[in-house]
Amino acid sequence: MPMSETKPLVRLAGIRKVFSNGTEAIRGLDLDVRSGEFISLLGPSGCGKSTALRMIAGLGEPSEGSIDWPSSSYDAAGRPEREIGFVFQEPTLMPWATVFDNVALPFTLKDRPKGDVATRVQEALAMVGLDRFAKSYPRELSGGMKMRVSIARALVLRPKVLLMDEPFAALDEITRFKLNNDLLALWEKQRWTVVFVTHSVYESVYLSTRIVVMAARPGRVVGELAVPAPYPRGTDFRTSQPYNDLCRNVSEMLDRAMDADPAM
């Protein structure tokens, strides 16, 4: 394996984040995100997982420590060319724009050549199964479909990293399972790197190649766990013994961290 493959895609070293109101959101966070991983940041609310994700995206700077992109080139201004797709907890669509225009937004904002935008947008919509809804408006779609639009928008620039901040937390379980499966199917085909923030033990085990367990007050990493199960994963995996064992391991890790926390 060549050297560049073993370099992490993103390296977070000694991250500390203190908000302006004095809250210490994260203390001593070290994390290597390797190319092609599906990594979950799992923890209770207030553990800093979303804050960490936003800092990876460049939305907010760490108070201490560094975030490096060792295998990316840097632009003239010294910023890493991160090629990030971000999926928020809410679909975050522009209600006044059609599905097509919403997915095309990254092109609109980036001043890319306009030539193949339409094709790329249609491709992205087809990926999430919404190619027939290009002319619809967000309010005409269900919650799950809006989330799919949001994912298509995050993927339309073909990013290297997809950052997802509890994207399915607001959906019902049936829709969430379906979106979990569709997301995994896409990931297996295209193998971008995913950093997935969630507070669901089951979701993290089902999706990830690796789980980073975090605890709150202050936000920190309390354990890490590889999920060695092969892909494709489906209902068989969801009901298997190794899946249950992994869920129990992760839950115990969370429990131990919570027991030490007087506020819980």
Add this chain to the structure above:
Amino acid sequence: MSSSGPEGPWARHSRYALPAGAGILFLAAWEWAVAAWNVPKFVLPAPSLIAAALINDGPSLMQSLWFTTKVTLGAFLSAVATGISLGVLFTLNRTLERTLWPYAVMLQVTPVVAIAPLVIIWVGFEKLWLALLILAWLVAFFPILSNTTIGLASADHGLKNLFELYGASRWKRFRYLQFPSALPYILGGVRVSGGLALIGAVVAEFVAGSGTATGLAWRIVESGNMLNIPRMFAALLMLSVFGIVLFYLTMWLQWALLHRWHESQVRREN
């Protein structure tokens, strides 16, 4: 009542038939009452007399209506243009907003009747239409300014993050995020402002009081002085019809720009 559904044929026709029927009944009762009690026509003229005045004085009243229309629309359109531009400037430059906002409020809260004589003297009686336009503009512009400022500041937080993530320029943030977010607010301001422009034009003309002003407001004052009450009613009727047209125009504008996406324009079946 027999059940024909919430939107059955009865419900649909009744939307127009009920108010129209009530209006005809009211006019008939009015006509009858005036004759029955022998009410003098300089107190309350019969509807038939008003109709006659409308026809006889039609051409001259139409000229007055045209004058009022020009002043009102001129004031309204400049209010839209200046209100939105100033709102945008305020959003781009907080210092400017802090500096000028108190004066905008001052212009708004000072009654137009009180400023009118001053403005008329400054502009001069030979350009009275301009004085009226300025006064009507003063009344009409504030709702648009304040709604634009609020609207531009109310863009969704998640979308702001998204725009930041993709490194959107200031112009693109304005063009694709702030302005569309503000549009429902601005149009709400535009609807209020349309009515206010007409009120402003009429009040200003009342105050101007004479001479070169030849709008509907002056015709009302003049008719009152000459005890020509049928013509006064005719002028009033024209004013209110013009007001209704203006109201529906702004409502239509709001619908045309928002009906595809904004909750205020969406009919729901629950």
